[in-house]
Amino acid sequence: MIEGPYFVLVVLGAVWCGVSSGVxxxxxxxxxxxxxALPAAQGITAMNAINVAALTPPFMVVFLGAAVLCAVIAVVTFVLWPDAxxxxLLLGCALYLAGSFGxxxxxxxxxxxxxxxxxxAEESEGSTAQWRTYLVEWVRWNHVRAATGAAASLLFVLALT
Known part of the structure; x- marks a missing residue:
């Protein structure tokens, strides 16, 4: 049975991975x-601004915090090797670290x-094509990040039950 500080650590891991997945x-x-839905030039400008804004403490605490918690949970799990x-726990850690962080x-x-x-600043056929490709590929990989973060959170909850 998982209890004490280890229990708190796993609950925090479940919450952090779930919040990250939600983002x-x-x-x-x-x-x-x-x-x-925006014209390519506007979409590119907006996404570049979002990418800069994402590198602020609130998002980094959520994203990197979940990765750190997963690493700590994995180490503690190997050290304690609980009965249940x-x-x-190990699969959840691996999923988040590889599937979301990786x-x-x-x-x-x-x-x-x-x-x-x-x-x-200017729209061309080349930038429009690159933007459309970016959207498809980026979202596809983002689905992987969302799914693995949610699966990690679920696995942590299952470990606690």
Whole structure:
């Protein structure tokens, strides 16, 4: 049974992963759709502004906080190796670290960096095509981040029950 400070740690992990997943779900379901409805030049400018604004403490606390909690939970789980919930905890940690954090680093951030190189000041066929490709690819990877964050949160809850 998971109890004491370990219980609190797992509850925090479930909440943090769930909140992070919620942010990703919001982006996939309406923010990116709204940006996609804009002319390419405006969408590029808006997304570049969002990408800069995302690098502020409130979002970073949620996103990196969940990754840190998952790393700590994984280490504590290996050290304590509880009678129940071990598989769920380790799988949840792996899902968040690989599927949310890893996908961000390997898929979404490089796309954001490439988009930052596009000027939203003028619309051309090339920038429009790049914007449309960016939207499809970025949202696809964002779905992965949302799903793995939600699955990690669910697995933490299952480990506690």
């Amino acid at each position: 990703f779900i919001a982006f996939s379901t309406f923010v990116m759709r709204g940006l996609g 919930g071990t598989i769920e 996908v961000t680093v390997l898929a979404n951030v490089p796309r954001n960096a490439a988009l930052a190189g596009l000027s939203g």
